[in-house]
Amino acid sequence: MPELPEVETIRRDLSARILNKTIRDVAVLDLTLLTGHPLRGKLHRKLTVEDFRGRVKGRTIRNLGRRGKYIIMELADETALILHLRMTGQLLLSAPSIRERAVFEFTDGSKLWFVDRRRFGEILHTPDWRNEKCLRGLGIEPLEGELDSAFLKKAFLKRDTPIHSALLNQQILAGLGNIYVVEALHRAKIHPARKAGKISEEQRGRLAESIKNVLEESIRNRGYSMHTYVDALGKKGRSQLFSLAYGKEGKPCTFCGTLMRRKVLTGRGVVFCPSCQK
DNA sequence: AGTCGCCTGGTA
DNA sequence: TACCAGGCGACT
Numbered sequence: 001m002p003e004l005p006e007v008e009t010i011r012r013d014l015s016a017r018i019l020n021k022t023i024r025d026v027a028v029l030d031l032t033l034l035t036g037h038p039l040r041g042k043l044h045r046k047l048t049v050e051d052f053r054g055r056v057k058g059r060t061i062r063n064l065g066r067r068g069k070y071i072i073m074e075l076a077d078e079t080a081l082i083l084h085l086r087m088t089g090q091l092l093l094s095a096p097s098i099r100e101r102a103v104f105e106f107t108d109g110s111k112l113w114f115v116d117r118r119r120f121g122e123i124l125h126t127p128d129w130r131n132e133k134c135l136r137g138l139g140i141e142p143l144e145g146e147l148d149s150a151f152l153k154k155a156f157l158k159r160d161t162p163i164h165s166a167l168l169n170q171q172i173l174a175g176l177g178n179i180y181v182v183e184a185l186h187r188a189k190i191h192p193a194r195k196a197g198k199i200s201e202e203q204r205g206r207l208a209e210s211i212k213n214v215l216e217e218s219i220r221n222r223g224y225s226m227h228t229y230v231d232a233l234g235k236k237g238r239s240q241l242f243s244l245a246y247g248k249e250g251k252p253c254t255f256c257g258t259l260m261r262r263k264v265l266t267g268r269g270v271v272f273c274p275s276c277q278k
Numbered sequence: 279a280g281t282c283g284c285c286t287g288g289t290a
Numbered sequence: 291t292a293c294c295a296g297g298c299g300a301c302t
Contacts, residue, residue, distance in 0.1 A: 003296050032284095040284095069297080086297050088286080118285045120297065161279065170298085177296045227288085227295060246296090266280060269294080 002085050004142065004175030005218035006229050006237065007069050010091055013232035014071075014112070015064040017093055021106040022060045026053055030101035033114065035082075035124035047125075055079065055125050056104075068138045068174030072129055080129040088228050089114065089121030096234075117228065138174040142211055147173070149205040156196040156204075163199060164192035165266045167211075176211065178268050179224055179246045184210040185270075186245035189255075191277040192270045193263075217242065245271050 002010070028049045032040045037047055059075040066072065071091075073081040083091070090096070096115040102123070104112040114123070126132050139155075140146045155172045156163075166172060167181040176184075185192050188206040190199060199207070223229055223237030226247060230236055240247070244254050249262040253273035262271045 006296070084297085086284095087295070116285095117287070118295090120284065165279080168297090179296055224296070229296065267282090 002089070002223065002229055003069060003177035003180055004066075005180070005215055005221075005239065006223035006231075007066055007071060007085065007175070008219055009223045009237065010085075010232050011064050011066045011071055013093070014073075014091065017232070018061055018106065018110070018112060019064060020060060020062070021108060021110065022058065023056055024058075024105045024107045026056050026102060026104050028052060028102045029099070030119065032119060033101045033116075033121065033123055035122045040122070052125055056081070067135050067141070068170055069177070070135060072135075074129070079125060079127050082124045082126060082129055082132060082134065083114075084122055084134075085116070086118070086120035086122070088118040089116040090228070090230060091115075091232050092230075092234055093232050094234055137171055139170060139172040140174065142173050142175060142215055147212060148208050149201060152204040152208055153201070156199070159196040161196055162193045162265055163190060163196045163207075164268070164270055166196035168266075168268070173211070175215075178270075179226070179243075180211070180214050180218070182246045182270055182272070183214045183244060186272060186277060187214065189276050189278065192265055192272050194278075245273075247271070 031037050031049060034047055034052055059077055061073055062076050063074040069084060071083040092113045092115055096113050098115055100113045101116050102114040156166060159166055164181055167176050187210040190203050190207060218224055218239040221238040222231055224239035225236035226240050248260045249271050251260050253260055253276055255276050258273055258275035260271050261274050262269055
């Protein structure tokens with residue numbers, strides 16, 4: 001579900017509410033939540049719920065960080081939890097209405113619930129988060145200064161893939177998902193199927209700015225609540241109110257009035273203006 | 279580089 | 291009933 005702006009909103013909520021709290025206990029009700037649990041898949045580190053509980057109990061939360069769509073919860077013993085919400089994961093500071101996959105209880109009696117209808121999300125406990133493969137492979141943070149036309153030129157060099165899938169590639173830019181890619185391409189007036197390596201200098205410049213703008217704007221609006229996303233307080237974001245392309249199939253383009261079209265590109269539904277986006 | 283599987287629920 | 295959904299990694 002959540003992309004960079006949603007994950008960042010949750011990170012900020014959590015940082016304001018649970019920083020320096022100590023975990024009294026954690027209950028894991030869905031074993032497949034734990035990365036490395038045998039029930040989850042191949043790469044298993046023989047991690048049991050009891051192992052996990054033992055590593056986390058009594059630890060104090062020293063920092064809440066983010067890389068791309070990952071939340072990094074650093075603990076006082078220098079280890080960390082790396083959390084990914086995938087499509088429908090939620091981190092809630094008040095009791096959820098659907099079954100929780102895990103509950104953290106703090107020594108002051110407050111709690112943090114991990115809720116996740118489709119159960120794709122996961123939590124990894126790691127002694128050395130900076131060296132975890134899932135984080136090391138990530139590309140740059142789009143809002144931390146390096147994103148410009150020159151960066152995109154280098155990143156897209158000889159890429160024979162549609163610009164839409166290049167932007168979803170977390171190894172180039174970390175944190176973009178389908179919503180913001182669709183929005184950014186529309187605002188930059190680039191057709192989603194254009195080959196990444198073939199877009200012009202001018203288009204690259206517009207694209208870099210559009211990406212930063214849609215992400216910053218959405219963080220200000222506390223995320224995009226189209227399907228299930230809510231923040232850590234259970235509240236919806238407002239970004240969807242300002243969407244120009246995502247979810248606008250069949251509606252007139254804001255720039256030229258042509259009806260917006262939808263097509264499937266590398267398995268994802270994309271909406272675009274067939275007239276403006278070249 | 280594209281497709282499938284992981285899961286569940288909402289909507290046409 | 292069928293198709294769709296803010297993701298990602300293992301396949302081909």
